[in-house]
Amino acid sequence: MFQPPVFCEDRIEVINEMIRTHPFASIISMQEGEIVADHIPLIMHPELSTLGNLRGHMGRGNPIGKKLDETIEVLVIFQGPHHYITPTWYPSKKEHEKVVPTWNYIVVHARGKIKLHDDTDWILSHLTELTHRKEGGRKEPWKVSDAPDDFISRQLRGIIGIEIEITSFQATWKTSQNKTEEDNQGVVDGLKTEKTDAATTMAACVYERSR
Numbered sequence: 001m002f003q004p005p006v007f008c009e010d011r012i013e014v015i016n017e018m019i020r021t022h023p024f025a026s027i028i029s030m031q032e033g034e035i036v037a038d039h040i041p042l043i044m045h046p047e048l049s050t051l052g053n054l055r056g057h058m059g060r061g062n063p064i065g066k067k068l069d070e071t072i073e074v075l076v077i078f079q080g081p082h083h084y085i086t087p088t089w090y091p092s093k094k095e096h097e098k099v100v101p102t103w104n105y106i107v108v109h110a111r112g113k114i115k116l117h118d119d120t121d122w123i124l125s126h127l128t129e130l131t132h133r134k135e136g137g138r139k140e141p142w143k144v145s146d147a148p149d150d151f152i153s154r155q156l157r158g159i160i161g162i163e164i165e166i167t168s169f170q171a172t173w174k175t176s177q178n179k180t181e182e183d184n185q186g187v188v189d190g191l192k193t194e195k196t197d198a199a200t201t202m203a204a205c206v207y208e209r210s211r
Contacts, residue, residue: 001109001170006178009171015108016052018171019044019078025054027162028075029114031067038064042076042164043130051166054110055126057159065116065160073111076164080106083202085176089190090183104187104202109170117161124152126161175202175209184210 009015023041030036038058046052054076058064082105093099117123128144135141144152176187184206191203 001107001172003170003172004178007172007174009173010169012046012051012169015169015171016044016046018080018106018108019054019110022078022080024078025056026077026079027114027164028077029064030069030072031063032069036064036067038062040162041130042162043126043133049165051110051169054112054162054164054166055129056162057123057126058162060158060160062160064114068114068116070113072113073167074114074164076110076112078108078110080108081198081201081205082106083191083194083198085187086190089186090179091186092180092183104175104206106173106175106205107171110164110166111168112164112166115163115165117163119161120153120156123156123159123161127156173205173209175205177209181210 019042023043025040025042027038027040027042028035029038040056040058042054042056044052044054082103085102085104087093087099087101090099117126124144131142131144135143176184179187188203188207188210191199191206194200
């Protein structure tokens with residue numbers, strides 16, 4: 001992706017945290033000469049390799065299990081917060097009118113090769129980890145072991161595990177870093193007036209990057 005240096009993020013711990021908080025990913029792969037996109041949650045395991053491994057699962061009926069070109073790396077896209085930015089929020093508009101709308105966003109691209117897992121123990125371990133991470137903070141967290149064993153066994157037969165050892169990252173934090181301090185503050189103030197979760201989140205991102 002096109003990435004001006006001012007918006008580049010290369011700190012692994014920052015990238016990993018973004019993936020942890022926005023795990024729903026798009027996996028772009030080549031299958032029998034066609035570009036295919038699949039959309040699933042992926043868990044980052046930074047301890048498994050230099051840049052970390054992504055683990056997930058898909059339905060066994062997904063063609064990726066038979067059609068994946070294993071010689072080509074896949075592209076995994078994690079989409080973070082994003083929001084439209086109106087030029088009316090820039091104080092500089094009153095000075096020279098040389099402003100235009102834009103879109104702020106945070107996105108991470110990861111590349112690597114997919115390894116498919118048929119082993120039910122591997123899949124069960126992954127599902128246990130996935131539910132633990134997403135259920136852990138709840139008042140009554142659900143566990144895989146809450147469901148009957150025979151039911152879980154049938155579910156496991158219907159899915160395949162996916163693991164991607166990451167070979168490279170490309171991360172963009174486009175949050176008004178190319179604007180003046182005054183225009184940055186104008187964006188933060190303007191986003192706060194929107195009174196939506198998306199706007200509030202982006203306001204915090206812009207504020208953090210402008211400090």
